[in-house]
Amino acid sequence: MATVYVGIDVCKEWLDIHLHPLGRSFRVTNDTAGLRRLKRELDALDQMPRSALHIVMEATGKWHRAVQRSLHADGFYVSVVDPAQVRAYAHAIGRRAKTDPIDAAVIAAFVLATKPEIRPLRDAETQALSELVARRRQIVQMVVAEENRLRMALAKQAQKSIKRLLKALRRELESLDADLDSHIRKSPVWRVREALLTSVPGVGATTARTLLAELPELGSLDRRQIASLAGLAPWTRQSGKWKGKSFIGGGRGKVRAVLFMAALVASRYNPDLKAFRDRLVAAGKPKIVATVATMRKLLTILNAIIRDGRPWQNA
Template sequence: MEIIVGIDVSKDRLDVHVLPSGEAFSVENDHAGVEDLVRRLAALSPAVVGLESTGSFERLAVAALAGAGLAIVVVNPAQVRAYANALGKRAKTDPIDAAVIAAFIAATKPQLRPLRDAETEALAELVARRRQIVQMIVAEENRARTVIAKQAQKSIHRLLVALRRELASLDAGMDDHIRKSPVWRVNEKLLSSVPGVGPVVARSLIAEMPELGSLDRCQIAALAGLAPWTRQSGKWRGKSFIGGGRSHVRAALFMAALVAIRHNPVLKAFRDRLVEAGKPKIVAVVATMRKLLTILNAIVRDQKPWQKT
C-alpha cells in the first residue's frame, strides 16, 4: 500500500502525519527542522507528500522536499477544510489538520504538477514585492490627498520618493532576471505582442503561471480560477461563479482585460457582443479575461506572436 504524508504548516512548526501507519511527529519550520524532515521522509519513500498553501510558510519545506526528489503537492486549505467538515471533524489542531491533509490526498488523488524551479521562484518573489510596493505607493498617494499639515505632507512626499526609487530598482532587477533566460525573453515578447498585455502582466504570468502553454484551455482557466462553476438543483438554476485558483494571476488578467477592451479590436468585439446579448458588464469582463488567457496559452504553446485574424 502506498505511503501518503500530510503536513500542516505553521510559522514555527511542521506537523506530519503518515498513512497508512498513522505515524505522527513534528519538526521546527526552520533549516534544521526541514533537514530532519527530509531525512525521515526520504527513508519512508512516500508516493506523495501534501502540504497546505499558506502563502509563504511552506516554501522552505517544499523546496527542500522537492530537491530531495519527493513528489510534492500543495493543496488548497479551503478544500481540505471542506473535506474535514464532510467527515464530521470539527476539532481543529495542527496534528489533526495534518491527518486530514493526508486523508484528503488519499481520497482525492490531486494531480501532481511540476513545481517552480529556483529561478522562477525568485522571479515570482520579485513580482510579488513589486505588487506590494505599488500598493504602498497607492496608499500614500491617497493619504496625500487628505492631509493638511505641512509636516505630514513632507513625510508622505519623502516616502513616495523612496518607494518610487525602490519600484524602479525592482523593475531593473526583473529586467536582469528575465535576461538570464532565453526562454523567458522569448515568452515575454510573445505575451506582450497581444494588445492589452504589457511587460508587468507578461512577467506576472511567466513567474506565477509557469504552466502556461503546457495545459489545455479548460485546465489553464481552472488554474487561474476563471472556470465558472454552476449551482443548480432540479429545475432551479443559480448563477455561475468563479473562484479559487491563483488570485494574483486573476488580478493581472483583470487589468489586462480592461486595457484590451479598449485597445484590442478582437477582445473589444467579443466583450461588446456579450453586453449586447444582455450579459452584465462584469460577466463580460470575466469572459474576456478567460478568452485572453486562452489566447496567451495558445501563443506560448505555439510560440507564435499575436495575430489579429
C-alpha cells in the same frame, strides 16, 4: 505496492506528521535537524521506495516552501493543497476539533480522497522572479495608498512627509523595474515569451511578467485546464428546475487580478477583444460578465500564442 500518504501540518517551530494508512504520528522541529530526522523516518518505512510515498502539506507561505524545497530536492513526491479545501473536508467528515496532530491526519486523509496532482516545483530563477513581481506589486500598492493620503492631507508638514515617502517609493519602483529587466534578460526563453505575450494589444510588461512568474504552465495546458488554473472556469449552481448564477473563484488570484486589468485595456485597444466584449454586452450580458468572459478569452489567446510560439496577429 500501496501508497503511504504523509500529511504534514507546518508551523514556524514544528512539523506534525501523520502516516496514512499506517496510523503513525510524530513531530519534528521545523529546522535542518528536524528535516533530516523526517527523511530518516520516511526512508526507514520497511525500505519503501520514495515513489510509494506521497507527501502533502497546506500552503502556508514561506514555512511550507522551505520544507517543500528540501523534500523535493531529496526526491520525494510533494503536493501542496489549499487550506480551505482541507478544512471543508474536515467538516464534511465530522472532524470539528483542530490541533496540529489532528490537522496532519486530516491532510493525509484528504489527499487519499482527492489524489491531488503532483506539480513540478518552480526552479530558483522562477521563484526569484515571482518574488520580484510580488515586491513590485506591494510597492505599487503603497504608492497608491500614499497618493490617496496626499489628497486628504491638509497640514503642509503632513503633505511634505507624504511627498518625501512617495519620492522614495517611486525610486524603489524604478529600481525594481531595472531588476526585473535584468532578471528577464538572463533567460532567452523568458525574453522570447515576454515578447510574444506583449505582442497582444492590452498586455503590457507587468501582465507578461506576472504570467511568467505565477503561471509557468502557460502554453502546456489546454484552454479549459488553463482557465481552471487561473480561477476563470465558471461553475454553476443548479437544482431541479432552479438554476442560479455562475461564478468564478479559486485558482491563482494574482493571475486573475492582472488579467482583469489587461482585459479592461484590451476591451478598448484590441479590436478583436473589443468586438467580442461588445457583442456580449449587446446581447444583454452584464458588463462584469462580459469582462470576465474577455479575461477568459484573453487567457486562451495567450496560452495558444505561447504554445505555438507565434506573436499576435489581427483576425
